[in-house]
Amino acid sequence: MSSSAGATELLLHLVAGVALLLWGVRMVRTGMTRAFGAPLRRYLGQAMRNRFQAFLAGIGVTALLQSSTATAMIVSSFAGRGLIVGGAAIAVLLGAGIGTSITAQYLSLDLHWLGPLCIILGVIGFFVSESGLPRHVGRLLIGIGLMLLSLEMIISASAPLRDAPGLAAILNPLQREPVLGVLLFTLLTWLSHASLATVLLAASLAKAGTVDATLAVALVIGANLGTAISPLVASSGQPPAARRAQLANLITRVIATLVAIPFLSQIPQLLAWAGEDGARMAVNTHTAFNIAIALAFLPLVALLDKVTHRLLPDLPAAESAGKPRYLDKSALETPTVALAAAARETLRLSDAVARMLDDTMTVFTRDDSKLAKAVEQADDAVDGLYEAIKLYLTELSKHGLDEAESRRYVDVLTFTTNLEHIGDIIDKNLMELAQKKIKNKLAFSKEGLAELTDFHHRVAANLQMACNLFMSGDVKMARQLLQEKVDLRVAEQRAAENHYQRIRDGRAESIETSAIHLDLIRDLKRINSHLTAVAYPILEQAGELTATRLRADERLDRSSQLTADTTAKNSRTSLA
Known part of the structure; x- marks a missing residue:
């Protein structure tokens, strides 16, 4: 025994x-x-x-x-x-x-x-x-x-x-x-x-x-x-x-x-x-x-x-837009390299979202129903890339990250999530508004279309700024992006006032498209809120945020500061 x-x-x-x-x-x-x-x-x-x-x-x-x-x-x-x-x-x-x-x-x-x-x-x-x-x-x-x-x-x-009978x-x-x-x-x-x-x-x-x-x-x-x-x-x-x-x-x-x-x-x-x-x-x-x-x-x-x-011959060059290109699994044990790969793939995701956003205004101006369908299909690719990045980051988290790597991990995951939300807004909200406009053969007034186009251009420019900020982490650029959020809110109020004035003046186009016009501005503003969220962690880490507001800047007048207080607080609450 x-x-x-x-x-x-x-x-x-x-x-x-x-x-x-x-x-x-x-x-x-x-x-x-x-x-x-x-x-x-x-x-x-x-x-x-x-x-x-x-x-x-x-x-x-x-x-x-x-x-x-x-x-x-x-x-x-x-x-x-x-x-x-x-x-x-x-x-x-x-x-x-x-x-x-x-x-x-x-x-x-x-x-x-x-x-x-x-x-x-x-x-x-x-x-x-x-x-x-x-x-x-x-x-x-x-x-x-x-x-x-x-x-x-x-x-x-x-x-x-070596002398055991079993062995x-x-x-x-x-x-x-x-x-x-x-x-x-x-x-x-x-x-x-x-x-x-x-x-x-x-x-x-x-x-x-x-x-x-x-x-x-x-x-x-x-x-x-x-x-x-x-x-x-x-x-x-x-x-x-x-x-x-x-x-x-x-x-x-x-x-x-x-x-x-x-x-x-x-x-x-x-x-x-x-x-x-x-x-x-x-x-x-x-x-x-x-x-x-x-x-x-x-x-x-x-x-x-x-x-x-x-x-092993080369396959036909038909790359799926929703298939990741830079998520290198061999880099998972080197978190800095893996995070850089995830960030690079995130930029590719942002390019897809930017194309969707650009095409959105083309759909509204040309009443292009085929392009509207293409934009809706593009969201499937955005969802595919988002899932791939999320799964890659989940796998990376199993390898243990230090403090700096953990912060970058959260930044990448948060930004990709916001980009995916933007894709959903374009797909489920803006394209639905566009199809409604096309189906009912509606047309914006000349002045209303100009205001919508300008509003859209500003949001598209903020998307590019948000991507640059995501990669650079520049504090000055983060402050500028939040200032753009304040300015865009002012532009929203001005556009709404102008729209209501046209309704009071009896402009038929403005009356017929009122709901679409206001919903379009609202959804573009929601998109902009998802974009500006990238600035808060950067400013908070740099000590540029107090408990309730962005630190005073000589470029902001007092009324703009009060507006920024409210929007920053709301955004931080929604993120939490």
Whole structure:
């Protein structure tokens, strides 16, 4: 009973060690991308002039990120947007394999003292700063420490298990048929998305004597095959350009695996000169396998690019207006980059809303029912983009944001929500008014149409100003946008007075279109209120707002200030 309980406890420790290893790899990748993700992406994007620079960039970036899958996803996003040509993208992935080898080499050394030290320094760095570089570096160091401690756990738990009958029943078929080991670790690496972790697991099992040298080699080769499957599957919903480099990487590793399988028992003898220790043999196999792939296929990247173009041809250029273009999922672990991508997509959303707003006045002036239908359909694209941005930001929030990132997150989400509301007002309110005007063959008076056109132009100009303010955060521009809100309210009152005067004068056009005229001004004013909402957080953060009003400005007379007090208070209440 005690023997069974002891074996169960050792197996539990082994599984816990593997789980801790995977978690440590994730922490290192997250810490590195948070601390240096943006510079690394920028460096990777610039180092694409030729295949050799791209190859070296793949080695360096992956050695730092400690994840060839992360590098592959960055390359996929670059290729999908046309920022990197196919041959260079393939070269990066060839270098990425060697990058993981470098990390595996130093982690396989006898660094038992380094794990506790990294954890101590990491915890200090994590808690001395609530945000910023020290916190991210602290997370990175904690991850390295956990990885090293997990390897010791795996080794200590594996050694007694090597003589356990149950484990022998599992391993004996693998020892006799190492191809099964290749398939097992291919699947494990695909599921875990961490080839470094599975290679280190194989090295730990070999060091403890749980698996022999031939099986350790087979497990490592399986891990190298599995690492090419993960990014290809993850990019399955992306355009062909984003997937070709992943497919080429899988092709190279399938060929290399097929070539290596007949020589699994000879590979340990070939690498014995570099060390016969089981862990050293596994790690050296990982390095030699990736170097061999690079030497064989780096001269052939142009041919691989042609092959993948045939296998994954470009789709017809019929991009949906409601389909996001800049929401890069590989950037989610680098919040500053992801927020910039979301902001860029938001500007695309604002362009769609601006087109709807511009077309609205054309519908009213030309009585164009076809254009009215087109505007209504355009709102579907606006809704699609809004949903995509919202889901992207929701996914980003799961990765943990510091204070500045959280503020920007709220700003982006709030502005996109306001833009979506504007699209709904145009679709459900303004187009309904337009269809009513067209159906009843009504016409505005000359003076009324001029006032409506001027009012519309001012709102359209405020939309552009709001977009500029959203990107710049300029306090002076925020004050100007709120001043425009005050001025627009004055213009609304003046337009209403002029309209009522025309009714009193008995102008037939004004009497017939009175409801449409006033509702149109009301809805344009509602649109403007959604636009000016972007100014309040900027002014509040800059200390330009008191509890009830915008701080006095010499450009505002007293009556305008009182009006601004009321509108600002109402807007802030509606936002709450």
